[in-house]
Amino acid sequence: MKKADTLGDELRRQGISRRTFLKFCAAMATSMALPASMAPVMADALAATRRQSVIWLSFQECTGCTESILRSYAPSIESLIFDFISLDYHHTLQAAAGRAAEDARDQAMQENWGKYLVIVDGSIPLKDGGIYSTIDGHTNLETLETVAAGAAALISVGTCAAYGGLPMARPNPTGAVGVDEIIKDKPVINLPGCPPIPEVMTGTIASFLTFGRLPEMDRLGRPVAFFGDTIHDRCYRRPLYERGKFARGFDDEGARKGWCLYALGCKGPITYNACATIKWNQGQSFPIQSGHGCLGCSEPRFWDKDSFYKPLSATHWGNAAGLAAAAAAGAAVGAGVAVLSRRHQDTIAKGE
């Protein structure tokens, strides 16, 4: 396919009207919490953008993130943007294989040194010299450092690349870490989620193309526009939470009536993500809507935190044996103190 020079050319070639494109930009602006007046600015900036070279690095991952981004709804304007960006290296999606693939990456790096965007999915193993995941004879750490050196910015896609994710789960056999634990001298943005919402990924890329920099981030390096609120804050079941209507089983009356899933372990109150607003599969649904509590998959260490089915307010309080031991120790100390006190009384009584 012939690639146009600017996104504007590409859009015209594909017969997309400016009106449609503006609508897309307005939606994008809204989802990123930008004022509506930004939509035309965004449209102009995007239309004039040249093809952005993107190098996608896959490390310790399951390809779920790629699967997710491919499901940004088709034929969507987001996918157009994907036609537009030049995805110069992506194991799963590129036609080339082996040496040819690696050469394509080297070439893209040389031609766009300092300007290309690096997208990473998967964590990076550091233990034992990083031998647990290698590509073309290089450890993931080597590849990441080499490629990041010429990057304009990096996008960590998925909880693995952002925070270590599943490979980092106890006992973390490969010493897995996220990208920002390694790359400190380049802008890195985290788009966690297992997987992340497709529109969060395309939206962040669009934002980078529009403004030439990464959007505003929170303390965990996530774009505030998409991760500013908790699931609980935006959940349509929230009124039922407030009214104290809780499903207590996955097939009880409460579950059938669509009550709040807090008692079934929903982690919505401590999970920052856009599932409750953007939703999945073309805005079709999201886990809570289909009757399962939020797992908190976009939070660091979500895998190790808890049972997915334990209510947030239930704690790891230990066990009855521990408390019984504490009671026994308390009884021993109490009895000892009482005996001492009685002796003391006797001593006083004897007038000694």
Added chain:
Amino acid sequence: MSVTLLDFARGPAMQWALIIFVFGMVWRLVGVWGLRHKADHSQPRVTQGVWKRGLRAVFVRVLPYPEFAPKVQGQYWISYVFHLGFFIVLLFFVPHILFFEDILGFGWPGLPNNVIFFVGGITVAALMVALIKRILNPVTRMMSNFDDYFAWFVTIAPVVTGLLVNANLIPNYELMLAIHILSFQLLLIYLPFGKLMHGFWLMVSRWTTAVRFARRGGLS
């Protein structure tokens, strides 16, 4: 990625708080009950059914002495309000019930959140009034020591932090939740070792005093 404060509060902090609470409670209860009763050398005026006097005191002292009522009933009401409020919030907020259910293995019906927040607000107000009264009255002010003020603090802290968690005033919800849980643990840890033990001694001391007085032909 390090362990967050919430993980700490829900994990090790909760374990230790409960262990210290149980240890402290049993220590205090066994320790005090193991003490020798003071010998009463007087001739017993009443020999039979002194226990009835004890039981009577437990219930009659729920209200102030009629003669003192005009002076102290304000204090009584405020205390009732914050005690009841505290227990309603503690025992009938559904997430709290889930906490107990996890430990005890059984739960009970809860109240809607807005009722809980309303009661919580009243509880905080009553506790504030109680503190102000304590400070303004020269007698109670002189009688008060660190224990009184700290007991007040560890009581009000979980209620205030709990309200803040749900008010969503602080953008970092999980941090506020962690502080709320930690404040409750402070209460648990302090309870056996300070004046908050009155929760366990109150009825016992009413009973004991009444029985002792009855033996001498008096009323408590």
